[in-house]
Amino acid sequence: MHTEIETKCVRDGWNPKSGEPRQLPIIQSTTFPYATSDDMGKLFDLEAEGYFYTRLQNPTNDAVAAKICALEGGAAAMLTSSGQAANFYAVFNICENGGHFIASSSIYGGTYNLFGVTMKKMGIECTFVDQTLPLEELEKYIKPNTKCIFGETITNPTVNVLDFEKFAALAHSHGLPLIVDNTFATPINCRPFEYGADIVTHSTTKYMDGHGVSVGGCIVDSGNFDFAAHADKFPGLTTPDDSYHGITYTEKFGKGAYITKATAQLMRDFGSIQSPQNAFYINLGLESLHIRMQRHCENALAVARYLKENEKVAWVHYPDLEDDENHVLAQKYLKNGSCGVLAFALKGGREKSIKFMDSLHFASIATHVADSKTCLLHPASHTHRQLTEEQLAEAGIPADLIRLSVGIENAKDIIADIEQALNNI
Ligand SMILES: *Cc1c(COP(=O)(O)O)cnc(C)c1O
Numbered sequence: 431m432h433t434e435i436e437t438k439c440v441r442d443g444w445n446p447k448s449g450e451p452r453q454l455p456i457i458q459s460t461t462f463p464y465a466t467s468d469d470m471g472k473l474f475d476l477e478a479e480g481y482f483y484t485r486l487q488n489p490t491n492d493a494v495a496a497k498i499c500a501l502e503g504g505a506a507a508m509l510t511s512s513g514q515a516a517n518f519y520a521v522f523n524i525c526e527n528g529g530h531f532i533a534s535s536s537i538y539g540g541t542y543n544l545f546g547v548t549m550k551k552m553g554i555e556c557t558f559v560d561q562t563l564p565l566e567e568l569e570k571y572i573k574p575n576t577k578c579i580f581g582e583t584i585t586n587p588t589v590n591v592l593d594f595e596k597f598a599a600l601a602h603s604h605g606l607p608l609i610v611d612n613t614f615a616t617p618i619n620c621r622p623f624e625y626g627a628d629i630v631t632h633s634t635t636k637y638m639d640g641h642g643v644s645v646g647g648c649i650v651d652s653g654n655f656d657f658a659a660h661a662d663k664f665p666g667l668t669t670p671d672d673s674y675h676g677i678t679y680t681e682k683f684g685k686g687a688y689i690t691k692a693t694a695q696l697m698r699d700f701g702s703i704q705s706p707q708n709a710f711y712i713n714l715g716l717e718s719l720h721i722r723m724q725r726h727c728e729n730a731l732a733v734a735r736y737l738k739e740n741e742k743v744a745w746v747h748y749p750d751l752e753d754d755e756n757h758v759l760a761q762k763y764l765k766n767g768s769c770g771v772l773a774f775a776l777k778g779g780r781e782k783s784i785k786f787m788d789s790l791h792f793a794s795i796a797t798h799v800a801d802s803k804t805c806l807l808h809p810a811s812h813t814h815r816q817l818t819e820e821q822l823a824e825a826g827i828p829a830d831l832i833r834l835s836v837g838i839e840n841a842k843d844i845i846a847d848i849e850q851a852l853n854n855i
Contacts, residue, residue, distance in 0.1 A: 443497030505653025513633020516647030598626025653685030726770030
């Protein structure tokens, strides 16, 4: 449809026909009635397409999923109630009881817990790996029952950049799909399918919403991974589903197989749906995503440079800094800039960090990142406090790390606030 990403942000998804609402309508209805019993029956057999109950699909949600799908360059997509639900469904759709998968140890704390603790109780084993290891080392973790590889484009909160080429090689040489959480980069700054990822997930709660008003998630499938070619590994997609009169997803839905299964089975049974009202907010956020990402990156770079020069600052990590350890990867995969999040630490440890955070005027302490207002967090005492010292070290999260999410205020004001707080310690 539209070739340029900025136009897709504004125009894709909802395409009103003559006389229809120009803005995306919020279809606030649980149900969709049909004239005949036969019409309805076909929907339940997945023989016909159509809406019948919002737990499975809703037109507002589908329009927003279609926009995100277009932004990522995917084949099919679905919204979920949260980023957590998106990551759970993305893996569980192909990795069940008895299965194993590999994830980078630097991923978001909530996902780490989901994979390492909760999914373990379901009989699914996750091996966390240091994502900087060479390919030969990473390959040693692959097992006969491994089903997928998982990473984040830019890790939260350590802002490390995924080496797509290495991870795609790891996955594809073993007949496995690569799943990438693209929350921090957004499709404005990185489209993981262009670098070999097969499935992308998002916490739309972050930049996509962009204003901190609604929790949500999204899964996009590129349609590129050939599940049928590795049929023995993915029986859920390649053998008949008894709960739908024996249809086989890969045969019936082709490139839509993965998302259709996630909708028809997981959404049906777990029900982590997005609300149409929240989908509407996500859509508003998406319309300005391209402009906001640019400003987030400009501001974050200005703040990173300022912090780097300040003698009270111990270290700064931001992939767009020329001397950052991730800069080479950022130049390769994040040509337009990375994101608005950076990590840094103050000299003098925890005590000084807390004094600093408490001295800020408008940069607030919030368990959030990636919205218009600058905020910050100390993972070791907030988001990651459930991790042991060992797990913190394994996830590469220094106890002194402060995660700063730079907003789209004027950079001068953001730096002035940081400066007065630094002067106060
Ligand atoms: C926030 C976040 C999640 C979880 O998303 P929710 O919408 O809070 O459930 C997953 N991955 C990353 C990278 C995140 O930043």
